[in-house]
Amino acid sequence: MARAVNNKRRAVVTLIAWAVGIAIFFPILYTVLTSFKTEAEAVASPPSFLFFDWTLENYAEVQERSNYFLHFLNSVVISLGSTVLGLIIAVPAAWSMAFFPKKRTKDILMWMLSTKMLPPVGVLVPIYLLFRDASLLDTRTGLVIVLTMINLPIIVWMIFTYFKEIPGEILEAARMDGANLWDEVVYVLTPMAIPGIASTLLLNIILAWNEAFWTLNLTAAKAAPLTAFIASYSSPEGLFYAKLSAASTMAIAPILILGWFSQKQLVRGLTFGAVK
Amino acid sequence: ETLTIATVNNGDMIRMQKLSEDFTAQNPGIDLDWVTLEENVLRQRVTTDIATKGGQYDVMTIGTYEVPIWANKGWLVELADLPSDYDVDDLLPAIRGGLSVDGKLYAAPFYGESSMVMYRKDLMEKAGLTMPEAPTWDFIAKAAKAMTDKDNEIYGICLRGKAGWGENMAFLSATANSFGARWFDMDWKAQFDTPQWKETLTFYVNLMNEAGPPGASSNGFNENLALFQTGKCGMWIDATVAASFVTNPKDSTVADQVGFALAPDNGLGKRGNWLWAWSLGIPAGTQKAEAAQKFVAWATSKSYLEMVAEKEGWANVPPGTRKSLYANPKYQAAAPFAQMTLESINAADPNNPTVDPVPYVGVQFVAIPEFQGIGTAVGQQFSAALAGTVTVDQALQSAQQLTEREMRKAGYVD
Amino acid sequence: MATAKSNVAARIMISPAVLLLLAWMLIPLSMTLYFSFLSYNLLSPGMERWIGFLNYEYFLTDPAFFSALTNTLILVLGVLIVTTIGGTLLALLLDQPIWGQGIVRILVIAPFFVMPTVSALVWKNMFMNPVNGLFAYVAKSVGLPPFDFLAQAPMLSITGMVAWQWLPFATLILLTALQSLDREQLEAAEMDGAGPFSRFFHIILPHMARAITVVILIQTIFLLSTFAAILVTTNGGPGYASTNITYLVYSQSLLQFDVGGGSAGGVVAVIIANIVAIFLMRMIGKNLEA
């Protein structure tokens, strides 16, 4: 029963909200704008916002200098791969925890989350050695494995909270309708959890896309994703703001666009059971 | 066969990457994969890889700091089979010395650098001073104060302040040499409690406070370059390679006003300049050593220099490696800083860097594995002193303590 | 709903996740534990030797350790405070009927999608740089001397940057929580004579307690290992002013290549993380039950 609101108040609130929104977004906007400036304009004082000579030369140069497409492809494969693999492992676990809760279930869940608190640097050398011995260094497979393990607790938790919201009666109904375990999961549970699974997918793609420690340390050339691409611009000789901005824009644009298009999904899923 | 090459993301390396088609054309069957990283990340990556025998790279870009250490451990392939036209003897002796162990060459220099003074002729003139070819620190201090005009965002001197053994400590170690200070005495005892260091650091901090730009404690090479190029610095003491950037009218607003001088001294017989060379080395574990050596030879050859000159002009040739380049009149004409660069490089002596004798090799670094950590930690202290969060005395005291600590832990002293 | 058969199935289904995570945690961790008792420098391979607790002694007496501990706390708490308070306010704002709500929400979410490295680079170079940065420009144009954020107030600056990244996350969760509040409760409070502030403190805030807990939990997990923002901007300096535990361990193991010392630091960090975890889980457990 939403209450009708008068327009004057609405206008004021709209104004404030837009101001705040633009302020928060400003750094990104400014980066994108800078990517279209020449280097000289990028550091000019006073800074120009829209009235400058728009140029694409930074993009051209970045493109020429590094194989953006390869990095992009690696990012896609790694973030998608790790998320999908994570889902495959997490869905059964979450199913089990949500519909067959045991005394220990919550402890297990919390333990899973606590593994995320391991500082990655603490275990880099062991992992590096293990990966070397397994010939996983600089392979997409290796990164998919690492990122899967890193994000698995989050995936499990998210899916778990989603499954929790599905009434057990529906699964029982399916059982009464003659569905076996497999039918139950495939035809009933999974489709019902699609929105949740979609948002889990999204959040984890974002997390995997932006993960910059393992992706940087376990790759060289073949499997290096966009984080490595950025690392090659982070401090070139001379502060080339414009080129840096162009590279940054290219690195974050795909995920930003994906995020924007799917923000409704994302918002719905981002509750982590925080909302009852 | 695919060679994986780790390079640092500076302009010369990037240019090499672009020109590498020449190599693949000459050597069908060899493909190149590039891993271009920012300096610190690169160092971390290649060191981890070579130390754990990860085998991810076939050619690594490394500096004069790593080469002697790694070569001693047998991690690098000796460059013995260089083609006859390579002309090893053409390499500048100081550089070649830094890349050799027991007379054997373990990495080929891609470009070399020292440090020198770059200054704005117009501002110097305005201040009523003339820059001598080999200035003293006193002159630098005087000139810096005279040139400073903070209201118009003109700062007399820009120096490195960002913490890091390759950042502020490169500059400060080299400067300390000219003040008669050293890292260790012959018993590996840290020397930060000596008056020489105190003098060095006091001078540096005072100078920067009076005539330096704001935020100097986070300025490294890049930040200072940007400042200088936008006309905000009167003087800048830094790597010789910067010369080609600050004189390039495309990027620099002050290109035609730049003058050069040797790094300053204090009359003690050592100048405050360093020696560095980015070089290409081949890790011992690689299966593709032969192809890798071909590539290294190509990238550091005379013909590569000529190719760059032909395509991009002489001013853009990677400097500091070959005598023949400095003898080349075309290069001298295109690069007004050539002479000064050569002199600076020749003035540095890695094997004998300080006024008093030391047990280590290296001008602006100490070629022991522990130095990266110690250097950076000390750099943090000095950076804090510059930022004003600690006093010079406190910074020196902490530096002394932590260095002693680490050296004890590493077993150099008991 | 449980029958004996489905209980067995449930056990089987959960085991891959548990076993994998167990392996992922135990194997590297035990290696790290082993290394932490060795004198093991990556640059001196073959010279490893057993030195007992010496690495721990060095790590814990390192003058950087204490500031790293405080900095870790400052960063985590600082970001949490900024994001929960800011997120709550933003959620309240976005919950109001406004024109173009979708677009505003997109604007607010955006920072969450930005790679931490990119964000750090952008803030450091384009905003906080005391000469060329936008903040300096603004300061100068109102006649103030530019402030050197990263040197004079490194933790504050880093906290600000990281908070900017996490604010959207907090906002989103809190907004969803807010929207799940039964409108009738607010109306009931209104009928009971509660003004806007009373309604906020007595009704809205308690309702969001659970969501706030979740925000705190998730963010703490990520914030404890903040590292890119520090590496890119200050390298932990000046001095140790912006070194946190993660960065300290990083510098031990990857700048000094002292694997032994780094591992000892890693173990210490794990212990600290677990203390925080236990503390958090207690809090969460309580809040998630209700």
Place this chain on the structure above:
Amino acid sequence: MGSITLSNVKKAFGDTVVIPSIDLEVNNGEFVVFVGPSGCGKSTLLRMIAGLEDTSGGTIAIDGQDVTDLSAAKRGLAMVFQSYALYPHMTVRKNIAFPLKMAGLPAVEVDKRVAAAANVLNLNDYLDRRPGQLSGGQRQRVAIGRAIVREPTAFLFDEPLSNLDAALRVNMRLEISELHQTLGTTMIYVTHDQVEAMTMADKIVVLQAGRVEQVGSPLDLYRNPRNKFVAGFIGSPKMNFIDGEEAAKENAATIGIRPEHIELSTESGRWKGTVAVSEHLGSDTFVYVNVDGVGHLTARVEGERPVSHGDTVWLSPVAGRIHRFDAQDMTL
């Protein structure tokens, strides 16, 4: 005191007019029930009286004083919501004390009043529980407790019993009626359950599409519905409507007979039909009969009548209990 007067009150959401115009007088101490089909504007009207919704026109006066522009908090009314709207994080005690706390009463006074309210509502044993630990009926009582503790000028109830199960609903209905007798405060009560309306109201307001169809006492509406809508709406089971020939015989477009006013015989009567379903409640029997040319008729018979599916029966309306409607559905 607690008289409420609506004059020419209108409400539109954007372009949708929900309430064209309503005039209504609620006297002090009266128990007024709003009934009407879903979406007819009952809640909206109540919420306008509460001050939770702006009016689009007209004035609302409480005790003669115009409160149209006063905020909800200042009208001195109390409201019990369908969902109870208890504060889930507060104990029962705190829930009940909340309005007093907002009014800034001293703690001693608050405690005294809460204790009194708890006594009235039999909530003493639950004061330290949270709403989540209470049963539906207890929650409902807490919601009422929160309303009465403040001694408001009038109570507003929006379908307060619709979330309870049948048995509990009967109990709570009685409790609310008793409360009204005890307190004597004006109450406005929205429901779509006409048993509640009939048993509780002093005055029923029948609404349809935002318009008042009829206002009157329950028995008044039962006996003399103004039109077919009211006739059908009041009474359970629903009145049987017959049109066509049979209605014409009575000089009406439609006639209506309540199930309890139909006599059933297995031998003779006015209409002959077959039993479709018969429901035996013990106390009564509901018989659903198909009558040729008339349609489905429901008859209520007291006690147990041994009729079942397929039996042939005769139905006859009780004399004088036939309602007659014209073509415009108005009572003749």
Place this chain on the structure above:
Amino acid sequence: MGSITLSNVKKAFGDTVVIPSIDLEVNNGEFVVFVGPSGCGKSTLLRMIAGLEDTSGGTIAIDGQDVTDLSAAKRGLAMVFQSYALYPHMTVRKNIAFPLKMAGLPAVEVDKRVAAAANVLNLNDYLDRRPGQLSGGQRQRVAIGRAIVREPTAFLFDEPLSNLDAALRVNMRLEISELHQTLGTTMIYVTHDQVEAMTMADKIVVLQAGRVEQVGSPLDLYRNPRNKFVAGFIGSPKMNFIDGEEAAKENAATIGIRPEHIELSTESGRWKGTVAVSEHLGSDTFVYVNVDGVGHLTARVEGERPVSHGDTVWLSPVAGRIHRFDAQDMTL
């Protein structure tokens, strides 16, 4: 066929014994209703029959065949849940077709059967909607459709109407009864609404604390309750119980009289009392009377009786309608 036999069936959750031991026979084609207070084990029993819950002891047989260890999917029963448990991501058509799909029927056959079920339930117009776009009653029908489409040996219903509002509940009740008449399949129906129990059941099973109190036809239970519990549970409004002196007069520990079996007079009668509340429904009047030395009695009077709060009235039980119970609450 669809006879269900429970022999000595037990259920315990951990240490809590919910059902000590139950024997029950459901005949083919019977409509059996389980009633009992909340928590008495109705749902548990139903779920054990369905196979959704393991038994802790005893055997369950369907058509003479022991199914105790068979999974729910294989017992050939259909269940309608309180929450409907529709698959929200499937259209109505797919929901109804789901059990057939699971059974692996060919598409043509599936379509035919779905169409038939939709016809029976008047769902033709909604086949392509999702459950979210349906009203409560329609959803309920889809749930039933999903159950009947498979032609199960028996239907199980767990409080299928408790989420519907009063009016709809009456309709759906009739529809389910008709369905039973049409299909003739065994149905087991759980409810706590005794109107439903009375009107729908062939046989009512009254449960208390996991034990069967009485089994019998509705009117049987209404007329001859085995004990006080059943007597109080069946019938609405609830039976009046009187103990003490008045009961002793009838040679019983307690006597019980149903409200509809009390005659009310304003002049004379057995018990004199004052009216506490009178509820006028039009068709009936419920009068709540306080009688000194006897207690609160409820009387139901047909039609409208002009009694109100405070009036003095006399109440008399209808002869032969008094139920007598001994000290162990068993009927005498």
